[in-house]
Amino acid sequence: MNSAQFSPHFLWGSASAAYQVEGAYQEDGKGLSIWDNWVRIPGKTYRGTNGDIATDHYHRYKEDVGYMKEMGLKAYRFSISWPRILPQGRGIVNPAGIRFYQNLIDELIANDIEPVVTLYHWDLPQALQDKYGGWESRKILPDFVNYAKLCFDTFGHRVKYWVVLNEPNIFTQLGYLLALHPPGKSDLKTFLTTYHTTALAHAQVVKLFKEGQYPGYIGSSIAYTPAHAASTEDQDQQALENYYATNCWWLLDAYYKGSYPDLGQAYFKKVGAMPAVSEEDLQTLRQGAVLSDFIGINYYQTAMVAHNPPHGVGLSGLNTTGEKGSQKESGVPGLYKTVFNPNVDYTDWDWSIDPQGFTMGLIQLQQRYNKPVFISENGLGAFDKLEDGTIHDEYRIDYLRRHIRACNEAIAAGVDLWGYCTWSFTDVFSWLNGFRKRYGLVHIDFESGSLNRTKKDSFAWYKRVIETNGTNCLQGGE
Ligand code: BGP
DSSP: OOOOOOOTTOEEEEEOOHHHHOOOTTOTTOOOBHHHHHTTSTTSSGGGOOOSSTTOHHHHHHHHHHHHHHHTOSEEEEEOOHHHHSTTSSSSOOHHHHHHHHHHHHHHHHTTOEEEEEEESSOOBHHHHHHHOGGGSTTHHHHHHHHHHHHHHHHTTTOOEEEEEEOHHHHHHHHHTSOOSTTOOOOHHHHHHHHHHHHHHHHHHHHHHHHTTOSSEEEEEEEOOOEEESSSSHHHHHHHHHHHHHTHHHHHHHHHTSSOOHHHHHHHHHTTOOOOOOHHHHHHHHHHHHHOOOEEEEOOOOEEEEOOOTTSOOOOOOOOSOOTTOOOOEEETTTEEEEOOTTSEEOTTOOEEOHHHHHHHHHHHHHHHOOOEEEEEOOOOBOOOOBTTBOOOHHHHHHHHHHHHHHHHHHHTTOOEEEEEEEOSBOOOBTTTBTTSBOOSEEEOTTTSOOOEEEOHHHHHHHHHHHTTTGGGSTTOO
8 A cells, every 4th residue: 555644743642541650549639449449359450460559650750751752752641540630539629639630741741742631541439439330320420521621621721632531442341241340240231331321421521622612632542443254254244244333333433423333233132231322312422423523542453253153152351361372262142253363463462463454444434434533552562571771672663663554554545643652651550461561662660669760672763753753664664
């Protein structure tokens, strides 16, 4: 495919999330989040690891921004911890929490780095979980809208890019279907109902933002896993349709079309799991869809799907050990199952590496939604080894280079791509995988506890990407 230029305003960024980097989990008046409690339940996270301290970004943010400046980063995507600024989720505001984010934003702007702020990256105030079951109840809607309004009123004159929710599909699926995230439930209808509530939350917050005439752009970030059929056989092709109708398009349509796919509805009605969706809800979703400025996409991998008979495999857990090949087949009996893709490589956590699938997925988005896209996460989780005082992460450079090239191909094909954030800037706490699954361009010494920062080889390489506006990634580049 032809290559295009990245626009001169392209946002070359890198990302993090509050719970995964901040630490200081009960400092300066912060309330507890559902993750602060979840990690204390034995067996829930890899070897009981937690984000109590994480990278200590709360105290070391200036040092981290210093590295961002050195790299020439154009945008830093981070999330606000809701219970840090509203310890009970509503009501009394914690001034120290506000100050922390104000300082961080000031520091970024002083260094010419655009803050991209996520309102919700999974750390719900525990108080709201206790009060009415968190996202399971529509009572969360006014609380979330008030929290968003507080953020817009407080930070809106400095922040131009807002991500309302991070991967609502993942936190609801893992929280309400696979029982791997808080609150650890497993029920299809509860998952779909909760997801629907997140879509309403997105739409209401987008409306508030637009009606309040806050300056800037707003969207939410969905974890998008496009798929290939395992063969050209009709049954596998049908499985692919089923996958998209109950998965990708189900999730994205709610946010960016304001509806749900018919084929998916037919299936969920058949199994008695269709959530209650009123005409008023759909109207709200449609308004949210129209008013959203961009589609946030977190892309890591594709799936390969195949026919799965009515008594075939069901959902399985995730490889959280890093033992390559330990991921089991997973599926929905009668609809589809995901199978090993012989055409691509896999990471140690069995995530497929498929840059071509990335281009394909971006083109599908363009065709279906015709909206600008912002890549809010993309990166490689790996075991990194500290050697001669640094990390020679050629494998990460290779992954990122190929994915940036894939973005370029998508742009050449007509996709309106606003920016690209690597996941993650520094190494972070990986929810279910502890500290061994590293994504950063900056290494953190978790082992000794010093939390010293060391630039990896990928740091200098990404610096060049930014300096050359991506041209070093294109065919024939470094
Ligand atoms: C996304 C999340 C991030 C991050 C990333 C890598 O789903 O938005 O918070 O963790 O995936 O996932 P993991 O840490 O599970 O490898």
